[in-house]
Amino acid sequence: MNRPLVLVVDDDPDILDAICDILDAEGYRVSRARHGQEALEQVDSERPDVILLDLMMPVMDGVAFSHALRQRPAVSDVPIVVISADGNPQRAAAVGAAGYLAKPFDIDALLAHVAGITRDVGAPRPGT
Amino acid sequence: MEGMDARDEKPQTARSRSDEQLTSRSPSREDPAMRPGYLGFVAHEIRNPLSTALWTAEMLVRMTMADRGGARGEKLSAMCLRSVSRVRQLVEDHLLCERLDTGGLPLCIEAIGARDAVDAVLERHPAEIASAHGDRSVGVEADRGLLERAIEGLVAVAGAERTPVSVTSHVADGRVAFLVKGRTAEEGALSDPVKGTPSDPTGRALSIALARRIAAALGGALVVQGGGWLLTVPRAQGYTAPPSTTAFP
Numbered sequence: 001m002n003r004p005l006v007l008v009v010d011d012d013p014d015i016l017d018a019i020c021d022i023l024d025a026e027g028y029r030v031s032r033a034r035h036g037q038e039a040l041e042q043v044d045s046e047r048p049d050v051i052l053l054d055l056m057m058p059v060m061d062g063v064a065f066s067h068a069l070r071q072r073p074a075v076s077d078v079p080i081v082v083i084s085a086d087g088n089p090q091r092a093a094a095v096g097a098a099g100y101l102a103k104p105f106d107i108d109a110l111l112a113h114v115a116g117i118t119r120d121v122g123a124p125r126p127g128t
Numbered sequence: 129m130e131g132m133d134a135r136d137e138k139p140q141t142a143r144s145r146s147d148e149q150l151t152s153r154s155p156s157r158e159d160p161a162m163r164p165g166y167l168g169f170v171a172h173e174i175r176n177p178l179s180t181a182l183w184t185a186e187m188l189v190r191m192t193m194a195d196r197g198g199a200r201g202e203k204l205s206a207m208c209l210r211s212v213s214r215v216r217q218l219v220e221d222h223l224l225c226e227r228l229d230t231g232g233l234p235l236c237i238e239a240i241g242a243r244d245a246v247d248a249v250l251e252r253h254p255a256e257i258a259s260a261h262g263d264r265s266v267g268v269e270a271d272r273g274l275l276e277r278a279i280e281g282l283v284a285v286a287g288a289e290r291t292p293v294s295v296t297s298h299v300a301d302g303r304v305a306f307l308v309k310g311r312t313a314e315e316g317a318l319s320d321p322v323k324g325t326p327s328d329p330t331g332r333a334l335s336i337a338l339a340r341r342i343a344a345a346l347g348g349a350l351v352v353q354g355g356g357w358l359l360t361v362p363r364a365q366g367y368t369a370p371p372s373t374t375a376f377p
Contacts, residue, residue: 012329014180014207021204022183056172058326085175086168086323104179107186 003126004118005029007048009039009065010083011057015103019052019083022107023114027126036060040068043075050098050117051080052110055091066095079117083110165322170222172323173333177214184208214331221281221334228341235271235345239364242266242297242304249279249295256287256310262297267367268304270346275361278342278350279306281335282357285317286310288330303348304363309356318352 006028008019013034020030031048033039035057042048051069055062062082070076081099082092092100099113118126184204188196195201227233243262250257268275279295286308287293293310317336327333336350339359343350348361 011327012176012180014211014329015176017203017207018180018183018187021200022187025187056324056327085172085179087171087175103175104182107183 003027003029004049004114005031005046006114006118007031007033007039007042007051009033009036009051009057009062010054011035012054015054015083019110022110026111028114034059036062036065036068039065040072043069043072043078047075048078050114051078052083052114053080053095053097055082055084055086055095063091063095066097070096079120081113081117162320162322165324166320168323169321169325170218170334173327173331174215174218174222176327177211177218177331181208181211181215184211214329217331218334221338224277225334225338225341228338228345233345235274237269237271237346239267239367240270240272240275241367241369242268242306244369245270245272245275245279246295246297246306248272248276249283252280253283253287256283256293257295258292259294260296261294263299264369265367266297266299266304267364267369269362269364274342274346278339278359279308281332281339282306282308282359283310284330284332285335286313286357288328288332299363300360302363303360306359306361307353307356308359309354312355313352313357315352318350 006023008016008023008030009032010016010019011034016032016034020032023030031042031046033042037060039051039053040060043051053062053065060068062084066080069078069080079098080095081101082095082097083101083103083105084091085103087102089100089102098117101109101113115126184207188201188204188208191201191204196205241264243260243264243266245268246260246262250260283293283295288311291311293308296307298305298307318340320337321333325333336357339357340350343359343361346361348359350360351358
């Protein structure tokens with residue numbers, strides 16, 4: 001059975017590397033995108049089980065990405081967890097996010113969010 | 129030392145222009161209403177590398193000693209160090225911006241060779257600066273540390289994404305102008321960044337804001353000219369260049 005796929009979207013390359021490393025070590029499959037446009041190409045290529053989404057990004061920001069995602073029937077219901085350094089959880093509500101993590105968040109909080117959401121959507125457990 | 133004022137902190141070798149110029153008189157922010165947006169940007173910029181530093185450090189702690197010495201351990205260690213360095217740059221730039229805005233920062237104004245200031249930055253950034261030109265007989269009246277910091281920041285910004293940088297100094301209208309050219313300078317970048325301004329993954333997001341404040345504190349200015357950053361500071365009249373070795377002919 002395929003392991004759950006997590007798409008990480010952030011314009012900061014170190015943030016991308018770090019989160020992908022954390023998730024990979026926990027047994028998740030990960031894909032990455034540097035902005036919303038790249039993320040749309042990723043979801044069109046393979047449907048992720050959950051999306052970790054930064055909001056402030058060049059080219060296409062997180063809000064515009066979420067709106068575009070909701071227009072795609074095949075992936076419109078993919079849960080989004082906003083990961084943001086702007087300290088404003090209300091912005092997560094604006095994109096209909098299933099969760100919000102304020103940077104710098106704890107690794108365990110990240111893993112708990114991802115595990116909870118992938119369990120809720122019936123995705124296989126990591127490492128299986 | 130009790131009772132010590134800014135003037136007393138000045139080394140004996142320093143040449144002051146006047147007592148009024150011994151402390152910074154940088155103008156405050158352009159518009160106080162922009163302050164929340166500016167601080168929001170600073171917080172955002174610091175939280176990103178702070179996050180990476182914390183996560184990579186924690187991941188390293190969770191690894192076994194043997195794994196820590198492996199490829200993944202090395203990668204995480206490098207990321208952690210890079211992130212901490214980025215945080216340090218941002219915090220130091222932000223604090224200096226704040227001190228300059230507040231005013232009263234002790235300055236050590238002295239006659240400095242314009243080219244010597246460039247060479248000092250060049251020694252720290254040999255990879256970024258592709259060429260440096262300037263008359264060695266030209267001097268500026270400036271605080272050496274602040275001037276070098278401003279030039280260094282401009283070089284770092286102009287040298288983003290490995291863009292070759294040229295630094296030239298020349299006399300213009302009784303002042304000395306340092307022109308830093310590399311990646312095209314944008315007029316809009318002279319304004320303080322606010323929340324929503326694109327992030328800088330190198331930690332140099334406040335370099336232009338700081339260079340502009342330093343220029344003002346030294347009695348000069350920072351503008352965009354011909355796609356480069358033009359930093360002007362007062363010229364030291366009658367400056368005599370000491371004999372020195374040079375990094376560039």
